[in-house]
Amino acid sequence: MTEEAPAKETPEKEKERPPMPRDVILVGKKPIMSYAMAALMQLTESGEITIKARGRAISAAVDVAEVVSKRFLSGSAAVKSVIIGTEVLGEPPRNVSTIEIKVSSKPKK
């Protein structure tokens, strides 16, 4: 969780721009299944992914995590942690809620 929301010198928008690490799935307005497929592929490759979203897309991020862990990889992947927070975005600045959901594949027995 990001406890502080002090004024930042760099415009917050820039935080969206740098190339996302490959194991991060940033959920937006596309259909749930397109994120779920990307998450599935990345998870089988790297073993752990982080699903992130802001604002209204938070519900969709939860859907993606649930589809991947309960339907696609039921029993072989699980939600490891869920962190919520607040970011300051835009001009004029306003608070936007965020979520980060870590999903890892479980070692096979």
Place this chain on the structure above:
Amino acid sequence: MTEEAPAKETPEKEKERPPMPRDVILVGKKPIMSYAMAALMQLTESGEITIKARGRAISAAVDVAEVVSKRFLSGSAAVKSVIIGTEVLGEPPRNVSTIEIKVSSKPKK
């Protein structure tokens, strides 16, 4: 999440009906601030609340938790845990994502 669900014998709708414990705030379509005020009052009374929501209201539940812990009670309350899940609801049954956010007030130093 929209996907087929296994047929259940008990209608899942009944799970919605029992009276909500007072320290549970079920977030729906009302404005964020009305839930945040209810959460604030309950939190000062009982020291811990659980904010719940389903489907599209999940984003609003995160907003409520963030407003209460960061703005209203900054420093004196914090998100303790966030749990996501899936419930089977409706006829025909379909899967709906859920969230449960526990917020507790911190003991004063």
